[in-house]
Amino acid sequence: MPQVRVLANGQAAFMTGETFAFYDVTTGFVCRMDDQPDNTCLNYEVRFCCPPTCIHWTPWFDRDNPSGTGDWENLYGMVNGNPVGLRPEYPGQICPMPTDVHARVIATQQEASLTGETFVYYDTANGFACRNQQQRDGRCMDYEVRFCCPDPYCPSGDPFLPGWFCGRGGERCPAGYYCEIEPADRWAVCCPQEVPPPEPKEWVCSIDLVLVVDLSSSLTEPGFFSLKRFIIDLILCFIELCVDAQIGIITYDCVPTAYLPLCTYPPDDSTVMDRVNCLMYTRRGGSRTGHAISFMAETSDFRDGFPHAAVVMTDGRSDDDSAAQADVARASGIDVYGVSTGLPFLQNMAALEAIAGGADRVFGSGGPACKLAARIARDLCGI
Structure with missing residues (x-):
């Protein structure tokens, strides 16, 4: 959440009683005069909290080449009713809620945002995608992508058992949990066991x-x-x-x-x-x-x-x-x-x-x- 305050007196924005069009880390802050009873907004200033540089990146992934419609390094997708994308093709290797994403050109390792190409998306919710027809020369470069994952985490997205270490020299996880171990052995936590969907005996x-x-x-x-x-x-x-x-x-x-x-x-x-x-x-x-x-x-x-x-x-x-x-x-x-x-x-x-x-x-x-x-x-x- 960004911090927003009135420039003149330092009052927090949410205490002013004004209505805001946007007030979030995705869009920023907007106060629209048409939304206010007196048709005017106070003068605000805003600041953002930026996390430190990522410490734990996933490996680089390259699941597609631009020979078809483009380079699709997407997290999820469906083709003929079948799931495709980085998550189904690399199960358990990407955390449920990455905090950052990084794409680069494979041949030169140039950061994707510096290439001048247009992207379909480039974010932690969808992954990365470049469509050939949107480029000036009609073809995307070949990219690879990696994600920043907080440590530790459970692949299912569920919270792990706090205060319990199940790695070397630790304790066995209690009933209903299993030990999720980071590939480089940096951490080990107890995660809830996945329960298969219950099958009803008869629809009522x-x-x-x-x-x-x-x-x-x-x-x-x-x-x-x-x-x-x-x-x-x-x-x-x-x-x-x-x-x-x-x-x-x-x-x-x-x-x-x-x-x-x-x-x-x-x-x-x-x-x-x-x-x-x-x-x-x-x-x-x-x-x-x-x-x-x-x-x-x-x-x-x-x-x-x-x-x-x-x-x-x-x-x-x-x-x-x-x-x-x-x-x-x-x-x-x-x-x-x-x-x-x-x-x-x-x-x-x-x-x-x-x-x-x-x-x-x-x-x-x-x-x-x-x-x-x-x-x-x-x-x-x-x-």
Whole structure:
């Protein structure tokens, strides 16, 4: 979080009562005069906390060459329904939440940002990608990429057991944990054992559920990672409840996209989790939540005779009338719920409650996903 204060008196920005368009480490700080009751902003100054140079980098990875459409050193991707990218091709070698990414030209070791080429993305959420057709000469250079990983970590992203050393001369991890050892033996920690998704004996209810996921710039990368984990937990919770939740996913910023069409895979198919893991943070443009809700209602292939629901996952900040479109969706028979995400002080909870139809229908992405699953199961299935 950047530190922002009034230039004249040193007062912290959050104590001024003014409304801010942006106040985060991804975008910076913006105070817009149109957002203020008196149509003027105070004069602010801002500073950022920069972490020290990375101590523990991963090895260099080179999974692609620019001979096709470009050089795709991406963390996740899908080709013909199969997961591809650095994470599936180098399992366990890249931490769940890298703190930095570094790409360079293989032949010269020149830093990617100094080449003058244009990149599709170059960040810790998506990895690195260069598309041939975006370059002046029609071809990307051949790059390799590495990531900065904090020590220590669990490959699953779950927290390790604090105060417990399981390496040489240490203690065996307790039940439910295993010892994750860094390849160079720099550290060893106890990580939770992965539990396979529970398989229901019999579905007790079947519903159609579309997740409308905001990927705009106001979310921030930590918010995006938290949201992905929430979606995975939500699907697992439905399986535990024996609810056959046919999942569809629509992503949006200014423009909505049908990322996963409704009813493509059953909820206990591992491909659903792969598709969620392959979600990439676009961090582009504004957020037209109302347009995304309208797109969901008009394009989702809901089944006849089954309950319909949508979960809108956003910070509530929208460039259009999201509440009106949510009312239209409800009138057509779609139950609407909300999940708040992004920076807490930037969330527009009133807008989220209007989208969901009440404060009791809004859930936090940092909270237990099973609360939302249980609420939907109760409303739509009566269980």
